[in-house]
Amino acid sequence: MKLPKVVLKELVDDRYSGGKTESGLILALKIEGENLDDYPAGRALLNDARDDTGRSLLPKEPANPRFGEMIFSPLRLDLVAPPRSARSVSVSGTVELFAPKKDPGAVVKVPKALLALDKPLASPGLSAAKIEVTPLSKGRYVEELKKQNSEEAFARFRQEMKARGKSDEQITTMLEMRAAFVKAFSADESRHAVILMARNEEMQKIQAVTLLGADGQEIRSGGSSGGSDGVTATRRYDLQEAPDPNLTLVFTLYTDKARVSVPFALKDVPLP
Amino acid sequence: MRFVPLTLAAILSVSPIAFPGEGRAMADQAGKGAAASPVASVGVTLAEINDHRAESFARVRLSFVVPDLVASEVRGQRVLLKEAKDDSGASLVPEGAADAKMEENRGALAIGAGKEPVTFDVELKSPARSSKSLRIVTGEVELYAPGRDPGSAVTIPKFASQDGRPLSAPVLSANGIVITILGKNGLAAERKAAGAAARKAALAAKDSAEEVREKVASAEKEFLWNYDPRYHTVLKVKDPKNRVGSYSFVDPQGKEEPASSMLFSGYMFLTHGPDEAGPEWGLRIQLKTPKNLLRRPFSLKDVPLP
Numbered sequence: 001m002k003l004p005k006v007v008l009k010e011l012v013d014d015r016y017s018g019g020k021t022e023s024g025l026i027l028a029l030k031i032e033g034e035n036l037d038d039y040p041a042g043r044a045l046l047n048d049a050r051d052d053t054g055r056s057l058l059p060k061e062p063a064n065p066r067f068g069e070m071i072f073s074p075l076r077l078d079l080v081a082p083p084r085s086a087r088s089v090s091v092s093g094t095v096e097l098f099a100p101k102k103d104p105g106a107v108v109k110v111p112k113a114l115l116a117l118d119k120p121l122a123s124p125g126l127s128a129a130k131i132e133v134t135p136l137s138k139g140r141y142v143e144e145l146k147k148q149n150s151e152e153a154f155a156r157f158r159q160e161m162k163a164r165g166k167s168d169e170q171i172t173t174m175l176e177m178r179a180a181f182v183k184a185f186s187a188d189e190s191r192h193a194v195i196l197m198a199r200n201e202e203m204q205k206i207q208a209v210t211l212l213g214a215d216g217q218e219i220r221s222g223g224s225s226g227g228s229d230g231v232t233a234t235r236r237y238d239l240q241e242a243p244d245p246n247l248t249l250v251f252t253l254y255t256d257k258a259r260v261s262v263p264f265a266l267k268d269v270p271l272p
Numbered sequence: 273m274r275f276v277p278l279t280l281a282a283i284l285s286v287s288p289i290a291f292p293g294e295g296r297a298m299a300d301q302a303g304k305g306a307a308a309s310p311v312a313s314v315g316v317t318l319a320e321i322n323d324h325r326a327e328s329f330a331r332v333r334l335s336f337v338v339p340d341l342v343a344s345e346v347r348g349q350r351v352l353l354k355e356a357k358d359d360s361g362a363s364l365v366p367e368g369a370a371d372a373k374m375e376e377n378r379g380a381l382a383i384g385a386g387k388e389p390v391t392f393d394v395e396l397k398s399p400a401r402s403s404k405s406l407r408i409v410t411g412e413v414e415l416y417a418p419g420r421d422p423g424s425a426v427t428i429p430k431f432a433s434q435d436g437r438p439l440s441a442p443v444l445s446a447n448g449i450v451i452t453i454l455g456k457n458g459l460a461a462e463r464k465a466a467g468a469a470a471r472k473a474a475l476a477a478k479d480s481a482e483e484v485r486e487k488v489a490s491a492e493k494e495f496l497w498n499y500d501p502r503y504h505t506v507l508k509v510k511d512p513k514n515r516v517g518s519y520s521f522v523d524p525q526g527k528e529e530p531a532s533s534m535l536f537s538g539y540m541f542l543t544h545g546p547d548e549a550g551p552e553w554g555l556r557i558q559l560k561t562p563k564n565l566l567r568r569p570f571s572l573k574d575v576p577l578p
Contacts, residue, residue, distance in 0.1 A: 272326050
């Protein structure tokens, strides 16, 4: 398998006065080469970053980003802003690409997935990946939504955000925005949907879920949404019609074997 | 928005002149830091400079705070930039700055808008990396605060019942304004008109009968495809003097809920939550008048770039 090449897509030096917003240098990378569809997700990891005076631009806390879908340009690196007098930067690191074709265990099919709602799916493939997924009934989903909007969930969110260095004011604003968003755009619970639940960390191992009808054809979702109470997470796939209980769910999983690493080194890139 | 003290604000100066309709004198803030500026003083304060340096969409954005006006009362703003130069003398006035239009203040609808001061941004062209400071930036912001002239608004009670008919109010007629609510009836009429226009164009182009049918069907099907009555109220607006400044919904108890508005395909979309704008609700149309257009000058000298 010929690996793709990592190239610089954009360099942004975003400079702020005042301290309210942190200045930063942002590198957006992209991959070039053949069969790029074989890599539906990726992430970028830093090794070294310096400006032309030799000053390190590595952030204080090393980032450990999650894999992101390629269509959302996930190969982004956040560096410390160089001084205005700097002329160029040199950056090296690794791009990790998710390559599900490399690992047969990365794609798990579960036929007749909705025959027993509110019970974990019996799937050797999911078990091997240590993931337990439960398709939900509407009643159970409503209970989960209540949990996601409970004081306990907000307290967990506060704790997690505090650990990430957010201030009380920032967290309160985030919760207020979330409440406004939920009020304005919450999905109509009576609409047809496939709803899945898993523990938070297990849900994060799922890159994508595809729905197949009895004829093997993909059933297109009108949109998907997700939520979490900090312990369990739900994903909802809206449909035009009531889902067939016999439909097949195809899970694409982030497994260790389904990764390829592509090193990169960008030298003396002029600053904008 | 959080109020952030800035050492840069020490060099901010605000012209000490009064403006018609406001009846207040502008306090001279020269030499006072943003943190030290009393909220009661009248003027503007520089809060932040953002130099966004990139191959595309490079620009400098100056964020100002108007401490004596809360965000919720200002529904629109227009920045009139007079001069902007960096320390090399290069002009940073963007193209089209002289034709700036009044833009909706989306901050008026934000969480906490009733407590936070209004803010506005001034955008400049990107200076060279070698530039160290902004030598001069001067201009004026026009802030539209409809509440400052209560006589400038007209409220249509139970507006949904007026579906498809032009709204009737003397203040609208006096300004040549014609507003039609596009509910089920209004929308059907407009959709039919879109189909008729498509038919006329197709016939003029000597299309086949099949093509004419397809084009009419397509025009009707695609007409305002993004309209969702749960979240939008759609208006057909004729406003030849550009007098309408903003819209608000009024709940059955008389409480005003400002509406975000956006022109789409020539129709005005007012956005609201799923529980708002029911059959008992009113629609308030607010017009721009000399009394509710407030002006604030700004003037910066030798401001270091970040």
